[in-house]
Amino acid sequence: MIQQPNEQERAGRVRWKRPPTPYEQFMAEEGIPVVRGIGLYDVRELPLSPWTRLGGRGSYIQLDGTEGVWGMYVVEIPPRSELRPERHVYEEIYFVVEGRGSTEIWKENASRRQVFEWQPGSLFSVPVNCSHRLVNAASSPVLVLAATGAPALMNIVKSTRFIFDNPFDFSDRYDGSPQYFSPKTEVEAHPITERAILRSNLIADIVNCELPVDNQRSPGYRRFEPFMAGNHFFGGGDAQLPFIAEHQPGRYSKAHGHASGAVLICLRGKGYTYTWPMELGTRPWEAGKGHLVKRQDYVPGGMVTAAPGGGNWFHQHFGVGKEGLRVLAVAGGYWKVKGSPGDDIVSNNADLEEGGRSIPYAQEDPWVRAEFKQALAEGGAEFRMPE
Numbered sequence: 001m002i003q004q005p006n007e008q009e010r011a012g013r014v015r016w017k018r019p020p021t022p023y024e025q026f027m028a029e030e031g032i033p034v035v036r037g038i039g040l041y042d043v044r045e046l047p048l049s050p051w052t053r054l055g056g057r058g059s060y061i062q063l064d065g066t067e068g069v070w071g072m073y074v075v076e077i078p079p080r081s082e083l084r085p086e087r088h089v090y091e092e093i094y095f096v097v098e099g100r101g102s103t104e105i106w107k108e109n110a111s112r113r114q115v116f117e118w119q120p121g122s123l124f125s126v127p128v129n130c131s132h133r134l135v136n137a138a139s140s141p142v143l144v145l146a147a148t149g150a151p152a153l154m155n156i157v158k159s160t161r162f163i164f165d166n167p168f169d170f171s172d173r174y175d176g177s178p179q180y181f182s183p184k185t186e187v188e189a190h191p192i193t194e195r196a197i198l199r200s201n202l203i204a205d206i207v208n209c210e211l212p213v214d215n216q217r218s219p220g221y222r223r224f225e226p227f228m229a230g231n232h233f234f235g236g237g238d239a240q241l242p243f244i245a246e247h248q249p250g251r252y253s254k255a256h257g258h259a260s261g262a263v264l265i266c267l268r269g270k271g272y273t274y275t276w277p278m279e280l281g282t283r284p285w286e287a288g289k290g291h292l293v294k295r296q297d298y299v300p301g302g303m304v305t306a307a308p309g310g311g312n313w314f315h316q317h318f319g320v321g322k323e324g325l326r327v328l329a330v331a332g333g334y335w336k337v338k339g340s341p342g343d344d345i346v347s348n349n350a351d352l353e354e355g356g357r358s359i360p361y362a363q364e365d366p367w368v369r370a371e372f373k374q375a376l377a378e379g380g381a382e383f384r385m386p387e
Contacts, residue, residue, distance in 0.1 A: 254351075
């Protein structure tokens, strides 16, 4: 029974411990590790445990700033084995870290299953609420990294039966056509941003595929956005995620800020990311606040959350190897939507004086370039940034 406060008191509490969300409860009940933090050096180093529901061995990944929005996991498929079939009404994309295999797709009461093969570096998406299973017919293990829209949906409906046992047929997403998973290679201009997109439900190798020049994040920067399986949570419509991008050797991105939610996965090269709250300013080291900046190092298979603090953070990406730094950026939800219909939108990639949230090289903290030069020299790589 609630006790009424007197005039000098306040009802209830003003501080409390945050309870777990329905999705966080779901992860805990799955019986596999849940890894948190701002990033990972390499997903191959994650602890894996037997996964009763899905099969194989797995681990959930819930990086800082992605809570309640979207989630990730890795799953290992033993040699000559397969995962258990599943279907769900959230969207999901898969990146093959190691191994070769195939995916089977089918609808309820279907007379046949559609099958496509994949290899290290493949990216694909299963159409929403289609039954599917991943198969490893080879003699070595498979390691797959998945990104899902499960947290947002699970936190809203709070019903695993609705999510995993729902008969609704999303016929506008998947028609079973023989060419549905045939890889496409021809890029086109985004209807709104005019940046490069690729409409393909399977990309055979995002580690080595050709990327068109973009130049928005760094000199010589290359990039395209995959539009997959009719997804909206992970791209499509006016969204700008996921994307595959590459910074040229000896060059680094401008620092830029946006809301939490984006994660960069290293595909090729090696490097590090700095990220800091925007209230620290554009020159945190010069202001004596460098100890508040977070750093994540990574190699292929590693990752970093771009803005871990739940709000707007600057972040800046550096490749320190002799080859370019190639990344897969993934995020979910609708956090990219701004303003009202018809409003003018300025990209985060525009410089601060243009109304965007990118720090021009001439205005960045001098410590940034000095340290980058040193890191390149230690690795025997050439500094190639313009003055």
